[in-house]
Amino acid sequence: MENYIVSARKYRPSTFISVVGQRSLTQTLKNAIQSNKLAHAYLFCGPRGVGKTTCARIFAKSINCSNPTPEGEACNSCESCQSFNEGRSYNIHELDAASNNSVEDIRQLIDQVRIPPQLGKYKVFIIDEVHMLSPAAFNAFLKTLEEPPQHALFILATTEKHKILPTILSRCQIYDFQRISISDTVEHLKYVAESEGIAYEEEALSVIAQKSDGGMRDALSVFDQMSAYSGGNITYKSVVANLNLLDYDYYFRLTDAFIEGNVSGALMIFDEILRNGFEAQYFISGLSNHLRDLLVCKDPVTLPLLEVGESVSKKYAEQAAKCSNDFLYRAIDISSTCDFNYKVSSNKRLLVELSLIKISQLNQKKKSDQVEELYWWEEYKLESIALPNTSLSETPKQPQIKAEASVLPNRTSQIKVNKAEEVKIRPITNNFKAPAKQVATISILQSQKPEVQELSKEQSVEECSNRFTLEQLRRAWLEYAATIPTETILVSTMKSCSIELKDNYKFRVQVTNADQHQRLKDRRDSLLPYLRKVLNNSYIDMEVVELAPVARKTIFSPLDKLNYMVGKNPNIVTLYKEFDLEIM
Numbered sequence: 001m002e003n004y005i006v007s008a009r010k011y012r013p014s015t016f017i018s019v020v021g022q023r024s025l026t027q028t029l030k031n032a033i034q035s036n037k038l039a040h041a042y043l044f045c046g047p048r049g050v051g052k053t054t055c056a057r058i059f060a061k062s063i064n065c066s067n068p069t070p071e072g073e074a075c076n077s078c079e080s081c082q083s084f085n086e087g088r089s090y091n092i093h094e095l096d097a098a099s100n101n102s103v104e105d106i107r108q109l110i111d112q113v114r115i116p117p118q119l120g121k122y123k124v125f126i127i128d129e130v131h132m133l134s135p136a137a138f139n140a141f142l143k144t145l146e147e148p149p150q151h152a153l154f155i156l157a158t159t160e161k162h163k164i165l166p167t168i169l170s171r172c173q174i175y176d177f178q179r180i181s182i183s184d185t186v187e188h189l190k191y192v193a194e195s196e197g198i199a200y201e202e203e204a205l206s207v208i209a210q211k212s213d214g215g216m217r218d219a220l221s222v223f224d225q226m227s228a229y230s231g232g233n234i235t236y237k238s239v240v241a242n243l244n245l246l247d248y249d250y251y252f253r254l255t256d257a258f259i260e261g262n263v264s265g266a267l268m269i270f271d272e273i274l275r276n277g278f279e280a281q282y283f284i285s286g287l288s289n290h291l292r293d294l295l296v297c298k299d300p301v302t303l304p305l306l307e308v309g310e311s312v313s314k315k316y317a318e319q320a321a322k323c324s325n326d327f328l329y330r331a332i333d334i335s336s337t338c339d340f341n342y343k344v345s346s347n348k349r350l351l352v353e354l355s356l357i358k359i360s361q362l363n364q365k366k367k368s369d370q371v372e373e374l375y376w377w378e379e380y381k382l383e384s385i386a387l388p389n390t391s392l393s394e395t396p397k398q399p400q401i402k403a404e405a406s407v408l409p410n411r412t413s414q415i416k417v418n419k420a421e422e423v424k425i426r427p428i429t430n431n432f433k434a435p436a437k438q439v440a441t442i443s444i445l446q447s448q449k450p451e452v453q454e455l456s457k458e459q460s461v462e463e464c465s466n467r468f469t470l471e472q473l474r475r476a477w478l479e480y481a482a483t484i485p486t487e488t489i490l491v492s493t494m495k496s497c498s499i500e501l502k503d504n505y506k507f508r509v510q511v512t513n514a515d516q517h518q519r520l521k522d523r524r525d526s527l528l529p530y531l532r533k534v535l536n537n538s539y540i541d542m543e544v545v546e547l548a549p550v551a552r553k554t555i556f557s558p559l560d561k562l563n564y565m566v567g568k569n570p571n572i573v574t575l576y577k578e579f580d581l582e583i584m
C-alpha cells in the first residue's frame with residue numbers, strides 16, 4: 001500500500017506525444033520549440049483535468065532540455081530533464097493562485113523571476129487558476145508580465161478564461177484545451193488497465209469516460225476507485241452500481257415499450273427506476289440522451305456522435321432500426337420539454353408519467369391516419385360552429401341540373417343550348433370524363449352555334465343568380481364540411497385549402513395533391529347543390545387545381561400557421577384546449 005500511486009499521477013504524460021486528446025495543440029507547442037519562437041507568456045484555458053498543467057510542465061522541461069529530439073520533445077536523459085522528472089529542478093515554479101492569491105504571494109514569485117537559471121535556458125513560472133488572483137495581485141503581476149527578463153517564461157492556466165483581464169489576455173499566447181473525447185479517454189484507460197494488469201469490460205470504461213465529462217484526471221480517479229471496489233475486474237454492472245448510474249438497460253426496455261405502445265409497461269419501468277432510488281429528473285434527462293443516441297444511429301453521417309462501446313452501439317443500432325425519425329423527433333421533444341418543466345412542476349411524478357404516456361402513444365397515433373392526427377383538434381373547434389338550417393337530406397331542387405348544363409353562364413345573356421348538345425357538355429354529372437375535351441366542345445358550341453337560342457325544356461325551371469362574397473362562400477363551404485364529420489381527410493382538406501372566386505360564379509379550389517383532388521371531385525355532386533342552395537345561386541361551379549406544395553407554402557392563413565406549429569409541437573393542442581384559445 002505504501003507504494004501505491006494514483007493512476008492520474010503514475011500515468012501523467014511526460015512527453016507531448018503521450019498527452020491524450022490535445023494533438024493539434026501539442027503539435028503547435030512542439031513547432032514553437034523546434035523553430036525557437038517562444039513567447040514570454042502563455043495562457044492555457046480549458047476545463048479541469050484535460051492536461052493544462054501537464055502540458056505546461058512538459059513544455060518547461062522541453063525548452064530546458066540540452067538535447068531535444070528532432071520532433072521537439074525532451075530527451076528525458078540529460079541533467080535538466082532528470083531534475084525535472086525527479087521534481088528537483090529550480091527552473092520551474094508553480095503557484096496555485098486558488099490558495100495563494102495575495103499580493104505577497106505574487107511578490108515572492110516576482111523575486112524569483114529576477115534570478116537567472118543555473119542550469120538550462122529558461123525559468124518557467126506556472127500560475128494555476130490564474131483567474132483567482134486578487135485585483136491587487138493582478139496589478140502587481142502585470143508589470144512583470146509586460147517586461148519580463150529574457151530567461152523568464154510564464155504559463156498561466158485557467159478554467160475560466162472570461163474572468164481574465166483583457167490587459168493580461170493581450171500579453172499572452174492563448175491555447176484552448178478541448179475536453180478529451182470519450183473514445184480517447186477509453187483508449188487511455190485501456191492502456192492503464194493493461195499496464196496494471198486489471199481486467200475490464202470495455203463498456204465499463206466507456207461509462208467511466210462519460211461520467212468524467214472530458215477530464216482525464218477525473219476519469220483516472222474513478223478508474224482507481226472502481227478497480228479497488230471490484231477487486232481488479234472492472235465490469236459494467238459494478239461500475240453502474242457503484243457510481244449509482246442508470247443502467248442503459250432501463251432505457252432500452254422503456255423504448256421497446258414506447259414502440260409497442262405499451263403505456264403500462266413504460267409506467268412500471270419508471271416506477272422501478274424510482275424504487276431503485278433514482279431521481280426522476282436524472283431519469284428524464286437520461287431518456288432524452290438515449291433517444292438522441294438512437295437518432296444519431298439512424299444516419300451514418302451522425303454515427304460518430306454516438307460515444308458508447310462497441311457492444312452497446314450494436315444494441316443502439318438495432319433499436320434505432322425499429323424507430324422512425326419522426327417518432328424520435330417527437331419523443332425527444334416531449335422528453336426535453338418534460339425536463340425543462342420539471343423544476344416548476346408541482347406534481348413532478350405525474351409530469352414525467354404524462355410524458356411517458358405521450359411518447360407511448362406516438363406510434364399508435366401514427367398508425368391511424370396522419371392527416372387526422374394533425375387536424376383532430378379542429379374537430380373540437382368544429383363543434384362550436386352552428387350547423388346551418390339546411391340539411392343534406394333535404395335534396396336541393398332541380399334548377400342546378402340546368403345550371404350544370406350551362407357551364408359558362410353569362411350574367412347578361414345566357415347561352416341557351418338544345419337538349420342534344422346539353423348531354424355532351426354536362427361536365428358535372430357522372431358521365432364526366434375528359435374536361436379538356438368538353439371545354440373544347442363548349443367553345444365550338446359558342447363559336448359555331450351562336451344562333452342557338454332555342455329554349456330547352458329545363459329552362460322553364462326557376463333559376464337564381466344571387467351575388468355572394470368570397471366570405472359567404474367560405475362559410476357555406478365550411479358548413480358543408482361540418483355535415484360530413486366522418487370524412488376526416490376531406491374535412492381537413494376543405495379547411496386547409498384556399499379558395500378564390502373567379503368570374504361567373506365559378507370558384508377555384510387549390511389542393512396540394514391528387515388524393516385531395518379526387519376526394520373533392522367525388523363530392524362534387526352533393527357539394528355543389530349544397531352551395532347553390534345555401535348561396536341561392538344556380539350557377540356556382542367549382543374548379544379544383546393541384547398546386548405544388550412549394551407554391552402553396554407561400555399562402556399562410558392563420559390556420560396554416562397554427563397547423564404548422566402543431567406539426568412542430570403537438571403540445572400546442574393542449575394549450576389551445578386548456579385556455580380555450582381562438583385562432584386569429
Ligand SMILES: [Zn+2]
Pocket residue numbers: 064065066067068074075076077078079080081082
Ligand atoms: Zn533532456
